[in-house]
Amino acid sequence: GAGVSQSPSNKVTEKGKDVELRCDPISGHTALYWYRQRLGQGLEFLIYFQGNSAPDKSGLPSDRFSAERTGESVSTLTIQRTQQEDSAVYLCATEPRGSNQPQHFGDGTRLSIL
Amino acid sequence: GDSVTQMEGPVTLSEEAFLTINCTYTATGYPSLFWYVQYPGEGLQLLLKATKADDKGSNKGFEATYRKETTSFHLEKGSVQVSDSAVYFCALSTSNTGKLIFGQGTTLQVKP
16 A cells, blocks of 8 residues: 555564564655554654654653664664563654645554563 | 643543543644544544644544634534544644654544
């Protein structure tokens, strides 16, 4: 389809392992966001990419979290040395260039840390 | 900092009942306001939005009016259907990056 694609859809891993989550944006969408949704809570902003500009990393909760994106292509969110509190649904959203454009969300990756 | 507060759920209504889900916000500047909906088993999708004071966003029979004086953006629908059962999120955006700040979500369950 033409939507935002995230993989894997589910990930179960042991505490202390590293995980990498992937987001394929809608073609032509220059802006890309990562959010985290803990159980029963709203979404928390993590990081924002816009083209080749420096990313806004102000929402990353610790230095164990990092994200990459080259140009307007795929983005990966990496969590190192995972902790149980990292368990959440990680959502990616993209939007086309221009103001007041709605963000299009992927279905998310459900991450469970044992 | 900027924040959004929604009424706690779950909200349980009978079909054809009137719905209000309260949302208030705190923000510097002039935010854009949004309602997103997450149907069971589906991704988050935009329901409606308003970008300036007194604007009314509407979609699928839902409405919300941007009230600057009360810093509110309450979601309303005159007659809910079973198919409206979902989690509803109020959100705002103030920065030129477009990042969204969400409320905690309100679960709506509509019974036949």
